[in-house]
Amino acid sequence: MTHASASPGLPTSPPQNGPPIVSIRDLQKVFPVPGGQTVALQDANLSIQRGEFISLIGPSGCGKTTLLRLMADLEQPTAGELLIAGRTADQARRERQYGYVFQAPALMEWRTVLKNVLLPLDVMNVPGDRLGRAREMLKLVGLEKFERNYPWQLSGGMQQRVSIARALAFDPPLLFMDEPFGALDEITREHLNLELLRLWRETGKTVIFVTHSIPEAVFLSTRVVVMTARPGRIEGIVEIDLPHPRSDDTREDPRFFTHATEIRELLKKGHA
Amino acid sequence: MEQTVTPSRTVAARPGAALPTAAALLVGVGGLLLVCLILPVPGEGAAPEARAWLAGILALLAVGALGVRGAAQGMSRAAQVAPALLTGLLAVLTAEGLLRAYAVPAGLIPTPTRVLAALWNARTVLLQDTYTTFVLEALLGFLAGTVLGLALALLVVRFRFLERGLLPYAALFSSIPIVALAPVIVKAIGLDWPSKTVVVAVTVLFPVMVGAVRGLQSASPLHLDLMHTYAAAPTRTFLDVRVPTALPFVFGALKVASSLALISAIVAEFFGTNGHGLGFRIQIEVGRFGLDVVWAAIVLASMAGIAFFSLVSAAETRLLPRR
Amino acid sequence: MLEPGPAVTATRPPWLAWLAGLGPMLIVALIAAALYWSLMLAANLGPAARTLASGAELDCRTALACASQLRNPVVPAPAQLAQGFARLSTPVTSPLALPYNVGVTAGETVLGLVLATVTGLGLALLLVASRSFERATLPWLVASQTVPVVAIAPMLAVLLGQYGVQGFLPKAIIAAYIAFFPIAIGMSRGLRSADPLHLDLMRTYHASGAQTFGLLRFPVSLPYLFTALKVSVTAALVGSIVAEISTISFSGLGKMLAENSRASDTVALWVIMGYGALLGVTLVALVNALERWVTPWSRR
Ligand SMILES: Nc1ncnc2c1ncn2[C@@H]1O[C@H](COP(=O)(O)OP(=O)(O)O)[C@@H](O)[C@H]1O
Ligand SMILES: [Mg+2]
Numbered sequence: 082m083t084h085a086s087a088s089p090g091l092p093t094s095p096p097q098n099g100p101p102i103v104s105i106r107d108l109q110k111v112f113p114v115p116g117g118q119t120v121a122l123q124d125a126n127l128s129i130q131r132g133e134f135i136s137l138i139g140p141s142g143c144g145k146t147t148l149l150r151l152m153a154d155l156e157q158p159t160a161g162e163l164l165i166a167g168r169t170a171d172q173a174r175r176e177r178q179y180g181y182v183f184q185a186p187a188l189m190e191w192r193t194v195l196k197n198v199l200l201p202l203d204v205m206n207v208p209g210d211r212l213g214r215a216r217e218m219l220k221l222v223g224l225e226k227f228e229r230n231y232p233w234q235l236s237g238g239m240q241q242r243v244s245i246a247r248a249l250a251f252d253p254p255l256l257f258m259d260e261p262f263g264a265l266d267e268i269t270r271e272h273l274n275l276e277l278l279r280l281w282r283e284t285g286k287t288v289i290f291v292t293h294s295i296p297e298a299v300f301l302s303t304r305v306v307v308m309t310a311r312p313g314r315i316e317g318i319v320e321i322d323l324p325h326p327r328s329d330d331t332r333e334d335p336r337f338f339t340h341a342t343e344i345r346e347l348l349k350k351g352h353a
Numbered sequence: 354m355e356q357t358v359t360p361s362r363t364v365a366a367r368p369g370a371a372l373p374t375a376a377a378l379l380v381g382v383g384g385l386l387l388v389c390l391i392l393p394v395p396g397e398g399a400a401p402e403a404r405a406w407l408a409g410i411l412a413l414l415a416v417g418a419l420g421v422r423g424a425a426q427g428m429s430r431a432a433q434v435a436p437a438l439l440t441g442l443l444a445v446l447t448a449e450g451l452l453r454a455y456a457v458p459a460g461l462i463p464t465p466t467r468v469l470a471a472l473w474n475a476r477t478v479l480l481q482d483t484y485t486t487f488v489l490e491a492l493l494g495f496l497a498g499t500v501l502g503l504a505l506a507l508l509v510v511r512f513r514f515l516e517r518g519l520l521p522y523a524a525l526f527s528s529i530p531i532v533a534l535a536p537v538i539v540k541a542i543g544l545d546w547p548s549k550t551v552v553v554a555v556t557v558l559f560p561v562m563v564g565a566v567r568g569l570q571s572a573s574p575l576h577l578d579l580m581h582t583y584a585a586a587p588t589r590t591f592l593d594v595r596v597p598t599a600l601p602f603v604f605g606a607l608k609v610a611s612s613l614a615l616i617s618a619i620v621a622e623f624f625g626t627n628g629h630g631l632g633f634r635i636q637i638e639v640g641r642f643g644l645d646v647v648w649a650a651i652v653l654a655s656m657a658g659i660a661f662f663s664l665v666s667a668a669e670t671r672l673l674p675r676r
Numbered sequence: 677m678l679e680p681g682p683a684v685t686a687t688r689p690p691w692l693a694w695l696a697g698l699g700p701m702l703i704v705a706l707i708a709a710a711l712y713w714s715l716m717l718a719a720n721l722g723p724a725a726r727t728l729a730s731g732a733e734l735d736c737r738t739a740l741a742c743a744s745q746l747r748n749p750v751v752p753a754p755a756q757l758a759q760g761f762a763r764l765s766t767p768v769t770s771p772l773a774l775p776y777n778v779g780v781t782a783g784e785t786v787l788g789l790v791l792a793t794v795t796g797l798g799l800a801l802l803l804v805a806s807r808s809f810e811r812a813t814l815p816w817l818v819a820s821q822t823v824p825v826v827a828i829a830p831m832l833a834v835l836l837g838q839y840g841v842q843g844f845l846p847k848a849i850i851a852a853y854i855a856f857f858p859i860a861i862g863m864s865r866g867l868r869s870a871d872p873l874h875l876d877l878m879r880t881y882h883a884s885g886a887q888t889f890g891l892l893r894f895p896v897s898l899p900y901l902f903t904a905l906k907v908s909v910t911a912a913l914v915g916s917i918v919a920e921i922s923t924i925s926f927s928g929l930g931k932m933l934a935e936n937s938r939a940s941d942t943v944a945l946w947v948i949m950g951y952g953a954l955l956g957v958t959l960v961a962l963v964n965a966l967e968r969w970v971t972p973w974s975r976r
Binding site for chain 2: 834913918946956960
Binding site: 150153154155174175177179180181183185187189190191192193200201203204205231233 | 871873874876877878879880881882883887891892895896898971973
């Protein structure tokens with residue numbers, strides 16, 4: 082399933098031409114609630130190329146999770162069009178086009194670390210050396226020593242790394258990540274940010290990443306999608322013009338601050 | 354299995370389904386009622402042709418079940434309560450019909466109508482038995498066991514020594530089968546009701562004690578620290594922090610204990626009484642094949658059990674703040 | 677970050693700490709023994725005085741001395757218990773001795789528990805699969821939890837006997853009948869308690885219903901099953917003993933209880949209680965061991 086985009090060259094933005102891997106037109110999601118309805122997402126338009134690293138940023142309740150769940154076919158849109166790799170979200174799910182990392186690690190407490198990573202491979206009946214593949218993924222996130230441990234024996238950051246390994250295990254071209262580092266301390270978070278970027282560069286996957294941290298969004302992304310609440314909609318899209326591979330020096334780059342300010346202004350505008 | 358993701362899919366109640374549902378229920382219940390009226394009481398009249406009746410009764414039951422299924426659709430109050438009531442009704446009618454169709458002798462399985470009759474005819478004796486078993490034995494024993502269990506729990510929580518010395522025995526004691534305990538106590542104390550009260554108290558004591566200790570010890574360390582920063586007196590901390598956290602645990606234990614109490618009372622009566630009590634009645638009447646009285650006693654015991662449980666639940670809702 | 681292996685180094689060997697922990701238990705046991713001894717004397721004093729007054733032949737002078745030697749004590753003395761234990765436990769393999777009968781009851785209880793688990797599981801599946809079924813039957817199942825099911829046991833015993841079910845089986849069936857409710861209720865709760873996030877995860881994998889059940893719902897429900905089993909195991913034991921009492925039985929703890937209760941052999945009743953307690957504790961311990969084996973991930 083490894084696709085051609087795993088080019089050794091450094092991705093620029095937009096990284097590639099050709100058909101978009103995600104294409105969203107006038108997407109809308111309305112939830113019925115007792116005595117009315119909540120417009121979680123309205124008039125969303127977005128096109129994402131293969132190999133991009135996209136961050137969705139915005140205040141709580143602006144529909145970031147909803148947008149991600151719509152793309153993952155975990156919710157059905159009430160209006161609009163949504164195509165993943167040229168297919169409907171349902172077809173894309175059936176073809177196992179994406180891995181999903183939740184805000185909580187959501188590891189199965191009755192499975193060891195290794196067996197948690199094996200889960201998707203077993204469910205999908207992936208041919209070949211599954212055990213070897215799962216071990217390789219654990220190594221990728223630096224947890225190969227813990228394969229026999231149960232999740233509760235790991236710290237929160239380690240658990241989240243296992244859940245990333247689990248999402249990567251079946252080598253999906255797309256990775257959806259919903260505030261995966263939201264509950265972690267700053268130091269662990271910055272460390273995992275670097276690891277995530279390394280993974281992204283090495284595998285050439287497309288990542289769609291939800292966060293509500295402006296520095297995190299700027300540091301990671303090729304483009305940042307700024308969203309605002311009530312009703313949830315896309316306020317603007319900021320292209321991040323920073324060189325790859327990124328490192329701690331990136332945070333000192335003047336452009337880093339320019340982009341951060343740009344995003345902050347957009348967020349404020351939506352708040353007014 | 355995937356349905357769980359979108360619960361909205363299951364909500365839709367078809368409005369047009371009310372008529373067939375009502376019809377199915379009418380046919381099921383009415384038909385079974387008719388069958389029960391037509392068929393003779395077992396032992397009277399000519400034995401009916403069982404096979405044909407069986408087919409008929411099962412068919413009517415199936416129709417009734419379809420009706421129940423229809424009545425269970427939707428989220429209304431009626432849809433949540435009616436199915437259980439209708440199922441009870443259908444079950445009783447089916448039992449009556451089948452017992453009549455097969456002319457099962459009353460000495461083997463009495464028909465529901467016979468049980469009702471026995472309930473009425475033997476009402477004075479049965480009510481006396483219920484009073485003995487429920488009030489004198491189960492309720493008194495439950496109260497005594499609860500008071501004792503709570504007192505022991507307080508001691509255990511207060512003195513670490515007792516926690517390590519006494520608590521392990523409590524867990525041990527609660528796995529002794531009541532049936533093995535009862536004869537010993539009945540022999541030691543005598544045949545009158547107090548011996549059964551003691552059996553009940555002993556069986557109730559240990560679960561209540563274990564539950565209360567667990568509850569008292571589960572107070573949040575943060576809350577305890579908070580009270581400490583207030584320089585609160587130990588009694589205040591106890592009343593304001595430990596007791597509220599312990600109450601849900603205590604009531605959990607009390608609910609278990611309430612059904613345990615009735616079971617112990619009945620089982621203890623199997624090992625000797627002065628001629629009163631539901632357990633005694635059941636044993637005596639089983640020996641005489643007076644199964645209609647046995648069933649009547651079971652019905653009363655069940656009602657006592659449900660009443661007991663409801664009593665504890667009512668106390669719980671009064672004392673526990675609902676989330 | 678956490679490294680595997682013990683983080684704290686023990687200051688003294690664990691077996692020593694364990695032994696020291698037994699101290700309070702031992703002291704409480706000694707106090708209980710002293711209390712028991714005085715209770716025994718107090719309870720037996722009256723009958724002892726009466727026996728002495730009636731001029732029966734006893735090799736003791738005072739009521740106090742006789743209190744621990746009564747033929748049929750209200751509360752037996754430790755020496756009498758020891759004698760009774762020896763008398764009832766030997767020969768070990770004899771069908772008249774207690775070890776054999778405990779084995780019979782244990783067998784019935786375990787068989788009953790297996791039947792109860794199978795029935796309870798089936799019922800739980802039905803409850804989870806169909807909301808109509810749940811609404812129609814769940815209130816009755818819950819109500820039956822509060823009903824003293826042992827009350828039905830004697831009648832059930834007679835009924836099963838009438839239909840020719842005999843020997844080992846009726847007792848196991850009655851034990852199962854008493855034990856399956858907690859399992860059904862516990863499992864139906866367990867099968868429903870999968871984490872919504874995990875359900876979403878299985879959906880993103882496009883997992884089949886069977887896979888979601890086998891990999892998610894079933895393992896999640898196992899702790900619930902064991903909680904229910906711990907309740908059921910004592911219930912089943914009571915059930916099989918009551919069943920033995922209520923039917924014409926030739927072996928089992930219940931038969932020994934009924935026999936000695938009729939014969940007013942107090943010492944025997946106490947010894948049987950001891951065996952019953954031992955059986956109860958053993959069965960619960962077995963369930964606990966099974967739980968640790970089946971759910972190694974739980975953090976105890
Ligand atoms: N299942 C649901 N039912 C009703 N309202 C929902 C549901 N899921 C989300 N919402 C509402 O939709 C809005 C957007 O939610 P969400 O996408 O979770 O926001 P975010 O992830 O950006 O914090 C919120 O107002 C939320 O209350
Ligand atoms: Mg969210």
